[in-house]
Amino acid sequence: AQTVTQSQPEMSVQEAETVTLSCTYDTSESDYYLFWYKQPPSRQMILVIRQEAYKQQNATENRFSVNFQKAAKSFSLKISDSQLGDAAMYFCAYKMANAGGTSYGKLTFGQGTILTVHP
């Protein structure tokens, strides 16, 4: 079974600074997707960034970027120029590429990291 581990229950950062959230995962699959989701206090889960396992290039979305190390099964999220609105719970998630059966619709989440942004 696939597992996702976020070893940092809480992180904090000063506004305008950079912070990196860690995520490791375990899988025997070679084709899969990795995601970072943000869940603000309002509870609506929002996709921040995604990475396809077969792509070596790290994904980037504006101030958000990832460091994807497939051999090490590591997928960290870097937030640059942190803003007050970045404060939220961040979840790392794994999804097997669609191959039927147990891959359908199932995201496996880490335990989450609470990010606090100080003004």
Next chain:
Amino acid sequence: KAGVTQTPRYLIKTRGQQVTLSCSPISGHRSVSWYQQTPGQGLQFLFEYFSETQRNKGNFPGRFSGRQFSNSRSEMNVSTLELGDSALYLCASSPPGQGMYNEQFFGPGTRLTVL
């Protein structure tokens, strides 16, 4: 385009009762997944429906069931409620096609409290 909607947003039940939660996906989305979120267990996958068929199921007891209608709206039902069923229940819908990274769009959730 309207997002995923879930009703009701808050629900209080007592042990032994049953409850039905509803999820309306984004228009055009045919896949709906359900998750349970608790402080202790985190986010856990319940099941996924596509075109009225359950294609995948997580490790939850048979008290947890679901269905999907022809308009892709989905309901989940929990029978004989237990205190441990208190949680935020999230549903997510996905657009059709392999090329969309199977991205899931989440609803705001239903907060269920079992007394």
